[in-house]
Amino acid sequence: MTRNVDVPASHGARAASAAGGPSADRGSREAGPGAVRDTNGPRPFQEDGGANMGEPTFWSHDDGCETLHHTDMDDAIRDHLDSMLSPGCDTLATLPETITVYGFTRNVIGKNEPALDPGMVVERIFEDLDEEYGDPDGRDDSPAPQILAAAEALCAAVREHYRVWTCERTCEERINVAEWVRENEPEWLQP
Numbered sequence: 001m002t003r004n005v006d007v008p009a010s011h012g013a014r015a016a017s018a019a020g021g022p023s024a025d026r027g028s029r030e031a032g033p034g035a036v037r038d039t040n041g042p043r044p045f046q047e048d049g050g051a052n053m054g055e056p057t058f059w060s061h062d063d064g065c066e067t068l069h070h071t072d073m074d075d076a077i078r079d080h081l082d083s084m085l086s087p088g089c090d091t092l093a094t095l096p097e098t099i100t101v102y103g104f105t106r107n108v109i110g111k112n113e114p115a116l117d118p119g120m121v122v123e124r125i126f127e128d129l130d131e132e133y134g135d136p137d138g139r140d141d142s143p144a145p146q147i148l149a150a151a152e153a154l155c156a157a158v159r160e161h162y163r164v165w166t167c168e169r170t171c172e173e174r175i176n177v178a179e180w181v182r183e184n185e186p187e188w189l190q191p
Contacts, residue, residue, distance in 0.1 A: 056103025056170060063102045063169055074184055076101050077175055081185075091188045095177045104167040109159060116159055118151035 058068035059076035070076035081095055114120055122143045130139060181188050 054105050054170075057106050058104040058167060059101055060104065061099060061101050063100075063172070068104055068167060073101055073103070073173070077180060078185065081177065081181070085188070091181060092178055095181070097178070098174050098176055100172050100174050102169050103171040103173070105170040106164045107166045107168055109162065109164060116155045118148060118155050121151045121155060122147055 056073075057071065059070045059073040060068055061076055061080035070079065077099065080099065080101075084095055085091060086094075109116065126134075126139065126143065
């Protein structure tokens with residue numbers, strides 16, 4: 001099923017950590033229902049070691065897409081192939097023999113993300129307050145332990161509940177189009 005969710009795809013910036021994600025071994029991952037892969041199976045995309053080794057969250061036929069929509073690989077394939085067809089055409093003569101679809105996984109916020117460092121959070125707050133309310137000669141006291149504890153709790157809550165929208169391409173699969181059409185859209189073969 002396709003959920004229309006606009007998600008920016010980021011191919012260059014790698015997250016610093018894959019903590020909390022599923023196993024990095026995607027070589028044994030089974031393709032979704034109706035997927036017809038080449039015999040080499042899915043190929044993880046790991047230019048620089050990769051940070052997102054979980055199952056793909058989104059799929060697209062375009063490895064350079066700006067916005068991702070499909071949460072199901074077959075929906076991405078169907079949408080792409082359907083865009084190539086016109087009424088009354090010879091389906092298999094019109095479509096390519098194979099296509100490649102790409103899996104994208106949401107980025108992971110790194111453990112050392114500066115925006116979520118409790119000390120930095122407190123420092124930024126104090127800087128803002130000091131501009132309006134602080135001693136013009138500067139601050140010579142440290143934040144109270146209660147303030148640091150509250151900042152730690154805030155940063156932990158943000159890390160737990162912030163929804164990351166940027167994604168990275170993490171795998172690709174080559175699809176035999178004729179086999180996929182026979183298994184998933186046999187009515188496309190009707191004259």
